[in-house]
Amino acid sequence: MKLIVSVIALLLLGVAGFLGYRALMWQLSTTPVDLHAGTVFRDCRICPEMVVIPQTDRFMMGQSDTGRKDPVEGFMFGEDTTRAPEHPVRIAQFALGRMEITQRQWESLMDSDPSMEKKCGLDCPVEHVSWLDVQEFLRRFNAKIGQHYRLPSEAEWEYAATAGQAPSDATLQEQIGDDASWNQYNSQFTTHPVGSKKANGFQVHDMIGNVWEWVEDCDHRDYNGAPANGRAWIDDPSLPKQCRSGYRVVRGGSCISPTRTPRDRGAAPEDRHGADLGFRVARDLP
Numbered sequence: 001m002k003l004i005v006s007v008i009a010l011l012l013l014g015v016a017g018f019l020g021y022r023a024l025m026w027q028l029s030t031t032p033v034d035l036h037a038g039t040v041f042r043d044c045r046i047c048p049e050m051v052v053i054p055q056t057d058r059f060m061m062g063q064s065d066t067g068r069k070d071p072v073e074g075f076m077f078g079e080d081t082t083r084a085p086e087h088p089v090r091i092a093q094f095a096l097g098r099m100e101i102t103q104r105q106w107e108s109l110m111d112s113d114p115s116m117e118k119k120c121g122l123d124c125p126v127e128h129v130s131w132l133d134v135q136e137f138l139r140r141f142n143a144k145i146g147q148h149y150r151l152p153s154e155a156e157w158e159y160a161a162t163a164g165q166a167p168s169d170a171t172l173q174e175q176i177g178d179d180a181s182w183n184q185y186n187s188q189f190t191t192h193p194v195g196s197k198k199a200n201g202f203q204v205h206d207m208i209g210n211v212w213e214w215v216e217d218c219d220h221r222d223y224n225g226a227p228a229n230g231r232a233w234i235d236d237p238s239l240p241k242q243c244r245s246g247y248r249v250v251r252g253g254s255c256i257s258p259t260r261t262p263r264d265r266g267a268a269p270e271d272r273h274g275a276d277l278g279f280r281v282a283r284d285l286p
Helices: 002-024 105-111 131-147 154-162 169-176
Strands: 051-052 056-061 067-069 076-079 087-093 095-096 214-219 247-249 267-268
Touching: 002 154, 051 154, 056 154, 087 154, 095 154, 105 131, 154 214, 154 247
Parallel strands: none
Antiparallel strands: 051 095, 056 087, 067 076, 214 247, 247 267
């Protein structure tokens, strides 16, 4: 009997210790956030590391040259009009996750890990999450943290992925080279721990490769009619199904896709789960 009581006591202590550790991980930071561009901060110990992205009055989004060339192999895929037309966009200052949300962060909040690549480890990006799953994660996250975290808009994502630079051969290699991205040429077709590749000029990692990243926008065939204020392009925010097509934009490519550029676009049904689908978060700033 004494043995049973001792075992139960040890189990209770273990549970209490685990709950205490989890509470500590979610303890809010009391350090005020410096709103200068380039500032890195966390709202809690397990919260994603964020960086303040500077505002700009004129970011040229998209690409008028619609020829699709593989950046590594050099061959042409054919015309891709989804990136056209190139157009100016205003971007307000915001904070963006320096890395993709990890399996550890997802599991700590959602009490499960849907990822297919669990062998990669808890510091690898969470994947196999739909856009709708991400909305539930954000709802719980904001309730716990008391901030407004969200998915970035497509314009914010592209601005951060390019670090505000105009397209050129030199900047492209900085953004998609082997030291900056995990793709089908160097990944062994599996995800890798976030932040293990070089950050770009805005101190952001893994914008290209590892996993495709959900953004907030509905999918549109090109940029004709896109908003100029940097906000997400939503067909009808007043309706439960905000996107007429049911598709949302994904950006960046993955570890199982050819090398993508920061201008390339993709799309998937908002309820789709895939081993190549993950996300990073953005946060509004005062």
